Amino acid sequence: MMETAPPSWAMLSYLVSGVCFILALRGLSSPATSRRGNRFGMAGMALAVMTTLLLKAPVPAGDFLPQPTQADLVTLGQILAAIGFGGGIGFVTARKIKMTDMPQLVAAFHSLVGMAAVLVGWAAYLNPEAFGIAGADGIIHAQSRVEMGLGIAIGATTFSGSIIAFLKLAGKMSGSPIMIPARHVINLGTLLGIIGLVGYFTQDQGLWVIAVVTALSFLIGFLLIIPIGGADMPVVVSMLNSYSGWAAAAMGFTLHNTAMIITGALVGSSGAILSYIMCKAMNRSFLSVIAGGFGAAPEAGGGAAREQRPWKRGSAEDAAFLLKEAENVIIIPGYGMAVAQAQHVLREMGDQLKKHGVNVKYAIHPVAGRMPGHMNVLLAEANVPYDEVFELEDINGEFAQADVAFIIGANDVVNPAAKTDKSSPIYGMPVFDVDKAKTVMFIKRSMGGVGYAGVDNDVFYMDQTMMLLADAKKMVEDIIKALAH
Amino acid sequence: MMETAPPSWAMLSYLVSGVCFILALRGLSSPATSRRGNRFGMAGMALAVMTTLLLKAPVPAGDFLPQPTQADLVTLGQILAAIGFGGGIGFVTARKIKMTDMPQLVAAFHSLVGMAAVLVGWAAYLNPEAFGIAGADGIIHAQSRVEMGLGIAIGATTFSGSIIAFLKLAGKMSGSPIMIPARHVINLGTLLGIIGLVGYFTQDQGLWVIAVVTALSFLIGFLLIIPIGGADMPVVVSMLNSYSGWAAAAMGFTLHNTAMIITGALVGSSGAILSYIMCKAMNRSFLSVIAGGFGAAPEAGGGAAREQRPWKRGSAEDAAFLLKEAENVIIIPGYGMAVAQAQHVLREMGDQLKKHGVNVKYAIHPVAGRMPGHMNVLLAEANVPYDEVFELEDINGEFAQADVAFIIGANDVVNPAAKTDKSSPIYGMPVFDVDKAKTVMFIKRSMGGVGYAGVDNDVFYMDQTMMLLADAKKMVEDIIKALAH
């Protein structure tokens, strides 16, 4: 089959499908419109799949299309079975997954997109006629070869990188960075090898070229991600998300498919922007994240200094008493809340306090937790209405009026060193001004435990701070009990 | 000449030119980047013009293109002369125009774009081969005919409508609405006639069809705008701006020109969004503006009630005394400041007050004046730094801390009836909470004069209000003199 343009109706419906994807993302500009947005996304995907089936698969469609043969019907059955099988797995996983496991789920899903891109690339290589990218002599166009090679390379990198990210996030592999000696040289060499081979591929359509490209790409995804600490994984996941978008766009160029091109650009931008937001809010450069090694040394130093300064310990009863008397309470959740799964009891505590006439608000830092929007999703899960949840800029001015700043499992995001100590790894990152609140309550498990950045926190030692040392869930449960008295 | 696609380099440079236009508008997201944005716009236009010349005009270009003949060089000379002639007029006008005359300038420029579109449409009709829209037999493609017809119709409407808007805004024609009896029926009839003829045009390529379309379109632009009051002209100008964008886009479809399509969409959206913003900030529906008649009756009624209520008159000296003592002064400029050209003396007064240690801020309502951003441009002209100028939402909370709200030529935008009186024509429009300020100073020429909406204003009669009745420029000059003592 020669390169023939798909009929207009199909091109139009791919365009519509692309527009649906735009509207899907657009819906996320507010929770109120987000559900409609998601339905747009589903509609767009359904349209893209249906259009392709009508176009390429021998579907029985009355007199409009040639009657399918027996073999054709078998093919159709296989396709529907594949969709049903994969879809079933996806659907069940989505329903069963715990909200706290979202980071690893996203990583796992990414790896699948990457692998799918590799398979499609290979399929196109083996059967170029079906994709309309070959000349009459079965020779694949040079431009298509480059696009195909890039698609496979990006897909394979996404696959192996996401697998490592998944293993680290799920705790199935140590989160600490694994530093191979001379890794920068090895990585650079591999990368150059891939690029060179993709270039060479335009000259030589041999199987070995694409096989080596695939293998090297799997390798580089692995090499790139293992030196990166488990806690940096969210940036990596976002970056891989972006890659998978560009892979889809490359495929779209090959297939002249508007839906794929639009999607690629959307997903590519999304991943890039989220990575940027995270790096910016952590005040780290993207390069330093990608170079890896963060979280390597098990936070030596500071330990001694830490013990010498005086701090006050409080009990659940003390906390409950003060909270009951307060007028304004601002709750700052962090990673520890997710670890302890304390969101439900926290919301319960909030309800109790509201009954006592306390004004309760939640303050979310852009990088609280381990994923953008991590805390918001957990609080939403616990039925905290989203209009009680505020972003950093919107609430930071209110701490002066707050009677209690209630820090639960957060640490770095309230660390004043970010404002004052130029040598601190988090210097320059915006933080909550909790020191302005009358009382600060700080839930964590031990004085020794540190946050993601592995640094000490002056808030522990402030006059108005009361340390509540326990597992977050346990502590909040105790406070609720004490409130009931 | 048959329909041949332009070469890739030309298509690419039209794309780049379109992207430049996007970046030009994007630059306007902040004053700091706006100048670079404007330069992008110029670059994009230069690129589009140059590409077209290289493509179509017989430019001497070494060995790359065929050598131009004598006649060709004459043509080139004519084109350059036309650009120079038009450009000269445009440039001189742009330099000489007073900032207060911007609304009419924009309207006048729009009429030119409209007329240019008509001329291009006719040129394409008369010489379709040059545009590559005709078959070998000289018959114009049906699709191109529709696009051409629409382009001419929109262009002609834009032209005559903008001319009326210009005359009304420049005061060369009475601003009061001219209501023809049965005008809705006439308009509808004309409109249907145009649409019908454009449809018929696909069947009959006769000259008379397009001539009648052109004439009817000139007529409808005229008919549509004369019933609209002079003060509603800004919405109309924006709307016509939007039209001219869609006309450019239609032309872009005909010529398969990316730069034109992108520009069309940008300009079309811009006009539509500005119209929407204005209507929303005035709390009027777009339809009610377009239906016309607003500002018809010369504001009868209210006059009697107005005189009966007590109000206090102040002198420039009183005002100067209070201003000097104040800590925070918020200045609210409005249409009257533009009329009196008082922006320069106002800035001078602000400087004087700052020397007395007064904190001076400017508060701009989205529809203060007669054009979106009208006040901002005038204040900028008077060298008021833009970081002293605040939008409604950002400053409305500060009136409680303000010692003086200094209203100069504004009226509707501070009218509390918008918040309380459901029967008021401005009910629902957001307004400044000037009643919260300790003292309100209100500059206008007479108690009888009203604002755009023609309604009385309770602020005149408040206890803390001091009416400063004089021409705005004169009054501010007097205040400056009094401050000097």
Place this chain on the structure above:
Amino acid sequence: MDFISILSIFVLACFVGYYVVWSVTPALHTPLMAVTNAVSSVIVVGALIAAATSGLSASAGVSKWLGLGAVVLASVNIFGGFAVTARMLAMYKKKERAPSAAGAGSKAEGGKA
């Protein structure tokens, strides 16, 4: 579609992507990651093309099975991605509705408030 058209579409789509993503509220960044995941499975179009060929040659046969495999993987993503997004979004509620239901994440997609 010529290359320049495709490039134009791509360039404009990048602008759209940039603006659309920046307009996403930070509270919904996790659902954003999930939904972009789902839509990036549009690669399924390529998978379907491969899977739909009736394999005549040996390599076309292999291609078909690779395509079917890709269809399975992409489908996991499509259904999983949209479903998990819907589940998350159903949890974002406004104040009025909050006090009614307790604790455990109600999975109903009904919450349209």
Place this chain on the structure above:
Amino acid sequence: MDFISILSIFVLACFVGYYVVWSVTPALHTPLMAVTNAVSSVIVVGALIAAATSGLSASAGVSKWLGLGAVVLASVNIFGGFAVTARMLAMYKKKERAPSAAGAGSKAEGGKA
């Protein structure tokens, strides 16, 4: 370029236009009107095509002169529109620079602060 490509470009450009215009700060709405005016003169491309033909037939001759007329009109707009925008934008200054120059609108395009 086929119709669908053009349509795709147009649809995406509308999205871009929507977002770009909403992101314009209200303080610059007047310059926005001026600059959109200038860029809408891209219709000059059509005018140039008409003007560049060497008129063989009578109607082509008329077309040429119409084209030249359109070039004049569009050029007024282009130069006028960009120049007036530049003049306006040059006036928007930040605090630091304000106290220096007095009164009358300095027309220099220099203010890059």
